[in-house]
Structure formats: structure tokens, C-alpha cells
Amino acid sequence: MFEPENDIERLLMRASAEPAERPGFARALMDAQIFVVLVPDRPVVPGPDGQITIPQGAKLALPNAMRGEERLIPFFTSPSRARIWFSGDHIVAPDRTRDLFERYPDAPFLLNPGSDYGKEFTPAEVKRLLAGEFDAGPRIVVTEKSEQVLLGHPREIPIDLIAALARELGVLKTVRGAWLMLAMLPGNAEQSWMLGIDHTGAWQDVQDAIGRALTGDILEGKILDAVPLEGSSLASTLRTGIPVTAA
Template sequence: MFEPENSLEALMQAAAKDPGVVPAFYKVLLDAEIYVLTPEMSVKPGQRRPLKSRETINIASVEFQGLTWHPAFTSRKRISDYVREPESCLGAAARNLFELLPNSNFWLNPLSECQKPLPASEVSLLMTGKIFETLKTAK
């Protein structure tokens, strides 16, 4: 049974059941800290470090249905549900990750009971704010 760890997860779970909650989920998502796996980044388990200016990082990706997706997680617990061995990760506001990785597909909480694919087209609409117009006309 999925138990939300934070307000983002609670909204994500509610939005899956009630389309009226979707706009609130998207608004909170942009400023929420999410995590992506960075397998080649040198950080010891449990430690944090800032990114260096112009640092090159490798973000983990998976192939699914012919597309490349970045697994992204709404809490640290969701990471440990996904990978069994300690893995380095980058935590940042979703907005910043979306800017850092333009035209990328993200999959929030893959393998979780509460997951959400975010194709690049949806991320683009979210970043420009046009997704809120789309949601209004879909009602």
C-alpha cells in the first residue's frame, strides 16, 4: 500500500483518482525537490555535495516502449524501493531538472504503486504554463 511521504506524493496520489487535483499537483511539482540517479557521481552514501560550475553529470536512463526515460523520484524512500544497492542521486527542484535536461522524458517513481510518466511534451507544456490552459479546455 502506497503511503505518501510528502505533499507532492499526496497530491500525485489524489490526482490519479480526481482530475480536479491535477492542476494543484503540477503547481507543487515544479517547486518540489525530486531526485534522479547519477551513477557515476562520486558521493558516499548519506552524504551531500553541491554541483560544481559546468560539472558534467551522467543521469541514469531506461528504455521503455522505444523511448528513453529518466527515472525520477518524489522522495528518498522511492529511490530505495527502486534500487537495492546504494546509488548516488541528484536532488533539485523539478523545474531546475527539467531545465537541465530539456526535451527529456521523466518517469516519476517507476515500479511504484503511485507512478507518473512525464513525456517531454508534457514537461514542455508544464514549463511554459500551457498545461494549465490545456487542463481548463479538457473539462
């Protein structure tokens, strides 16, 4: 049973149950004290007072949390969570989330592996948090020049994402069809989603519907871009994507 030991753990529990609390948790986590496991390259022996002294010349390394074949950097909301997870010789050191993310901005992270309450952070999500983007809701971005976008079909169908988008977009009579594809955007090393939409009404209604669909962690750290198809050079390709809703 997970009994919260500090304020950030109480925020984590609320954010897990209430999506509206998640931006506040992300904002608080960035400047919160967290803890990392450091593994020495040689045995360490506690002294009579129980304190561990690092041998001179010893090197300390962060262990990996594994998810299949993917390696993630673990970090923890309290020393006890770290000690439960790692049983070998180690040192639990305090750190700050922002500092940890800045040292490894291209790495995936896992908060509290082995615990009932935790969260995975993809490299794209880490970059957004470092940029001060804590709200996962939709935003309008206008590009000043044309950009090359690579589109493709996903190997695995995002069933939950499609169902959520279909539920919200399907009730808009102005939406005539919507299709989903994977996208690679300039300057972004990770794939994102691109949603092409045929509509006849106000784009704000479409944005509001997408915002209602994107609750919780349904995007799993990915970005979703929504594009009106009328007049778009991507229209013919996007209409070959996964049908989300169609008139």
C-alpha cells in the same frame, strides 16, 4: 502499499483519483523538491558514519528508466522511492522539478518508476509545464497567418479517445460529423491530434463537449486541436480521417 511521505506525494495520490486535482498537482510539482539517482563511474564506499564520499574525479550520470525501447529520465518524490528502484551503487540527490525539466527540455520523464503512484511526462508536456500551462483543458488559439499542417492516419487507433469524443459530441444535435487525424504543426517536433468538426451551432458548445471528453490522461501528453470544417482548407483531408461521430 504506497504510504505518502510528504505533501507532494499526497497531492500525487489525489491527482491520480480526481482529475480536477491534476492542474494543482502539476503546479505544485514544478517547484517541489524531488530526487534523482546519480550513478558514479567508479565504486563508492560509505564512511563510518554511513555517508558516501564521491571519489575525486568521479563522473555522475543519470540512469534511464526503460519503457520498451524508449529511454526516460526517472525522478522521485522521496529518497526511499529512488532507493527501492535502483539497487546498484548510486547517490540520491535533491533537485527541483523545474530545474530538472529545464536541463533536459526535449526528454521524456518518468516520476516514481516501480512505484504504485507515478506519472510519465512527454517532451510536449514538459514544455507546456515550463511555459506555465497547467490546465489540460481546451484553449482557443488564433493564428495570425496561414500555416502548413501535415496530416496523417495513425498506426494505432486511439480507441479510448475516440469513444470519449463520440460520447460527448454525439449528443450535440448541431454536430453533423467529426473526424480525427494525426498532425504535424510548424515548430512542434511531436505529433498531435487534429479533430475536424462539421457543425451548425455555437462553437463554444463544441469546445465544452471536447473539454468534458478530455478528462484524465486520455490524450497521453499529446495536444488536440479542434477545427471547424466549414471554409477550412483542411476540410477535404480531415473528412478522410477516423470517424468520431457522423449524422
